[in-house]
Amino acid sequence: xxxxxxxxxxxxxxxxxxEKSKSGLEPGxxxxxxxxxxxxxxxxxxxxxxxxxxxRKKAEFHMLQVHERGKSVLARESLEKAEHYVHQxxxxxxxxxxxxxx
Amino acid sequence: xxxVRGAGQFxxxxxxxxxxxxxxxxKLYPRISSAHHRLSKSSNxxxxxxxxxxxxxxxxxxxxxxxxxxxxxxxNPQRFEETPKSLRLSLSxxxxxxxxxxxxxxxxxxxxxxxxxxxxxxxxxEVNATHFWNMEMASYFEAQLxxxx
Numbered sequence: 053x054x055x056x057x058x059x060x061x062x063x064x065x066x067x068x069x070x071e072k073s074k075s076g077l078e079p080g081x082x083x084x085x086x087x088x089x090x091x092x093x094x095x096x097x098x099x100x101x102x103x104x105x106x107x108r109k110k111a112e113f114h115m116l117q118v119h120e121r122g123k124s125v126l127a128r129e130s131l132e133k134a135e136h137y138v139h140q141x142x143x144x145x146x147x148x149x150x151x152x153x154x
Numbered sequence: 155x156x157x158v159r160g161a162g163q164f165x166x167x168x169x170x171x172x173x174x175x176x177x178x179x180x181k182l183y184p185r186i187s188s189a190h191h192r193l194s195k196s197s198n199x200x201x202x203x204x205x206x207x208x209x210x211x212x213x214x215x216x217x218x219x220x221x222x223x224x225x226x227x228x229x230n231p232q233r234f235e236e237t238p239k240s241l242r243l244s245l246s247x248x249x250x251x252x253x254x255x256x257x258x259x260x261x262x263x264x265x266x267x268x269x270x271x272x273x274x275x276x277x278x279x280e281v282n283a284t285h286f287w288n289m290e291m292a293s294y295f296e297a298q299l300x301x302x303x
Contacts, residue, residue, distance in 0.1 A: 081199075089272055090265040090289075094300045095258060102251070135193070135205060139212055142191040144255055145262040149194045 081134035083127040086147040087118050099144045100126070103137065128153060155295065156240075157302035164250045164302060167240040179291040183224055183256050185263020188214035220256060250299065257296040264289035 085096075093115055100111035104126065117124035126148075127137055134150040141148035155176075156167040168176065191213060193199070193206045227233060234241040245253060267285040268276060278286055 088262075088270075089274055090262050090270075091258070092293075092297065092300060094303070095254070095296070098254075098300065098303055131200070135209070138193060139209060142209070142213060143216055145186060145258050149192060150199070151194055151196055152198050 079128050079130050079133075080153045081129055081131050082125050082151045082153050083129060083134050083137045083141070084149050084151055085114070085118050085124050085126055085141060086149070087122045088147050091146060093119060095144075096146065099141065099146055103140045103144070155298050157298055159302050162247055164245045164247070164299075166243040166245065167237070168234075168243065169240060173234055173241050173243075175291060176295055177228060179260060179288065179295065180224060180228065180256065182260050182264075182288055182292075183221060184217045185260045185288075186266060188217060190266065217259075220252065220259075223252065224256060254296065254299050257292045257299065261289050261292035261296055264292065 085100075096115045096118065097108065097111045100106055100114055101108060104111075106114075114124045114126055126141075127134070129137065131150075138148050138150045155169075155172050158165045158167065188210050191209065193209050194202060199205065234243050236242075264285045265271075265274070268282050268289065274289075276282070276286070
């Protein structure tokens, strides 16, 4: 699976306001999948396997967490990677968001 | 419909009725608006508004690409080969994955149009019955694709 490349800051480049700071590269963001009654359990397992390259067993574990607890934290990543995973999961119509790890 | 998994490809065997129903349900794509998904439930992310906009654009672009690919499939009746007992639609692994995404969008989008009910069998009336029917038709085909995985 393609990963989002980290932004390259060249020597002498001034980080403009609004650009992602170094903190955006630190793994402080959670990728969360939330329960909904509509997605098939088998489909959710398949999407987790596809997006994260997980084994069926691991994907089923997280799918059941979503189903039984209402949500599952799927990954703890940098801002860019978390955004990438949320996009991938939403592409499959799953209810996924990213949240700052408090 | 019967789905046969072969080496690197999937074959969907459909009756004439199923083919017509599949093509009709696929015409509903996309059912989820690109502005439906939220990047975060909280508001404490840096650049949330800009990142949300980028996400909306990326999803819109993805849907446009899917729609184009779908229109090409719908416009090409030769993709369905006649066999003595059925019509056969051969899909690569990537196309199979794509079709699964399309059908799930229609299923979830129809559920959203139903008002996102917790109970998947909500009381029906003449307004929401069509959304329910669309959701069920997408479910019928999606479930069979999932069984073939």
